[in-house]
Each structure stands twice: as C-alpha cells, then as structure tokens.
Amino acid sequence: MLAAGGWNSKIAKEAGIEVPLVTYGTRALAIIGRTRLNKYSISDYRYGYYTRPMGNLLDPIAFIAGDGNVKTSDLNEVKRLTNKSYSDWLIGVMRKRDPSMMVSAIAGHSLVEMAYDYEPVIGKVPNTNNLYLIGGFDGYGAKLGPGLAFELARIIMGLNPTIDISCYDINRFENYEGQRDVDPHWEPVMLYLPAPNGASPCFYKNK
Numbered sequence: 001m002l003a004a005g006g007w008n009s010k011i012a013k014e015a016g017i018e019v020p021l022v023t024y025g026t027r028a029l030a031i032i033g034r035t036r037l038n039k040y041s042i043s044d045y046r047y048g049y050y051t052r053p054m055g056n057l058l059d060p061i062a063f064i065a066g067d068g069n070v071k072t073s074d075l076n077e078v079k080r081l082t083n084k085s086y087s088d089w090l091i092g093v094m095r096k097r098d099p100s101m102m103v104s105a106i107a108g109h110s111l112v113e114m115a116y117d118y119e120p121v122i123g124k125v126p127n128t129n130n131l132y133l134i135g136g137f138d139g140y141g142a143k144l145g146p147g148l149a150f151e152l153a154r155i156i157m158g159l160n161p162t163i164d165i166s167c168y169d170i171n172r173f174e175n176y177e178g179q180r181d182v183d184p185h186w187e188p189v190m191l192y193l194p195a196p197n198g199a200s201p202c203f204y205k206n207k
C-alpha cells in the first residue's frame with residue numbers, strides 16, 4: 001500500500017514506478033484576531049489567500065488562513081518559506097479586507113500532492129503485482145481521505161465500492177495523454193472552474 005501523501009511519487013519513482021501525482025508544498029497559519037474573516041470560509045482571489053473557521057470554541061478569536069501552495073517538492077524549502085515574511089504578507093493582505101489586529105499564532109507546512117487531473121487517486125497501480133495507491137488529496141484530504149480509504153479497503157477485500165469511484169480510479173490514467181504537471185495554485189475544492197488540464201469531468205458531477 002502506498003499512502004505516503006506528498007512522498008508517494010518519490011517513493012514510487014525509487015521503485016521505478018510512475019504514479020500520476022505531482023508533489024508540492026502547502027502552508028497555513030492559525031491567526032488570532034477578532035475580525036470579519038473569522039466566521040467564513042473565504043477564497044480571496046483578488047489577494048490570493050483563503051481563510052476558514054477553526055470549527056471549535058476558538059472561532060470568535062481565531063481562524064485558519066493560508067495562500068494555497070508552493071511549487072516545490074522539497075520539504076525544507078516549504079519550511080523556509082513559511083517564515084515571518086510569509087505571515088507578514090498574509091496578515092497584510094487580509095488587513096486590506098479588515099484592518100483589525102491579527103497575530104500569527106501557529107504555522108503549519110508540509111508536502112501534499114495533486115493528480116494530473118486534480119482529483120484524488122485510489123486503486124491498484126497498473127503493471128504491478130500487488131501495489132495499491134491512495135493519494136492526490138491536495139489541501140482537502142481531511143474531507144475526502146477517510147471516505148476513499150474506506151472504498152479502497154473494500155476494493156482490496158474484493159467487495160464492490162459503495163459509490164461510483166470512476167472519478168478516483170487510477171485506471172482513468174491508462175491512456176492519459178494530457179499534461180503531467182499541475183498548477184498548485186488551482187484549488188479545485190474552492191474554485192468551481194474547469195481544471196487547467198481539463199481532464200476530469202468528475203468535479204462537475206460530484207461537487
């Protein structure tokens with residue numbers, strides 16, 4: 001089972017296997033502040049950031065904010081770029097919307113990944129004897145990950161999935177001739193627009 005998140009494609013490559021995934025970095029901050037931004041999930045495409053509520057008792061005084069992604073597969077580079085100038089920039093653009101006092105409390109960063117068509121991927125890796133993959137969760141794995149892990153477990157046990165998994169099935173890349181790269185700033189979960197590679201019709205069907 002290959003389920004190593006942003007490390008999937010590197011591990012596969014070391015084994016001489018290509019998986020349809022591109023690794024990149026992502027970062028987010030927990031912000032302390034009583035602002036108009038606390039209450040909503042916002043994708044601000046004018047200034048290039050998003051916010052979302054914490055979803056707990058801290059909501060009146062804190063929220064999460066980030067700027068999408070960093071195009072590198074080097075974790076140290078993502079860490080280096082999640083620095084004070086990043087939080088100064090992020091707070092600066094948010095204050096264009098609400099000039100209230102905001103302070104960066106906790107910074108998070110890691111590697112994540114996207115599939116060539118921006119949808120998650122599950123299933124048996126073609127041309128391998130017994131290797132299963134689950135990945136491509138971008139910045140929304142906390143939402144789709146558990147459900148797709150459940151479906152993959154059923155597949156491995158020889159049971160039928162409980163949903164139509166064709167949108168996520170790795171076999172959709174069997175005759176794939178599109179781009180083998182992604183624009184990590186394109187967030188399918190936030191932007192209801194056609195993916196740059198235009199390959200997956202699933203997004204429109206399901207979301």
Ligand SMILES: Cc1cc2nc3c(=O)[nH]c(=O)nc-3n(C[C@H](O)[C@H](O)[C@H](O)COP(=O)(O)OP(=O)(O)OC[C@H]3O[C@@H](n4cnc5c(N)ncnc54)[C@H](O)[C@@H]3O)c2cc1C
Nearest residue numbers: 003004005007027028108109110137138139140141142143
């Ligand atoms: C800062 C930040 C904020 C985010 N915010 C949100 C959010 O608000 N909502 C949301 O839905 N998602 C969010 N995400 C994205 C979410 O975390 C990912 O989509 C999700 O974790 C992907 O799940 P995964 O199981 O595929 O990979 P991961 O959660 O990355 O798990 C992979 C695991 O494999 C391990 N591993 C790697 N290599 C090896 C190896 N060689 N051997 C053994 N183990 C290995 C790693 O250590 C890791 O524990 C955020 C991500 C980041 C970085």
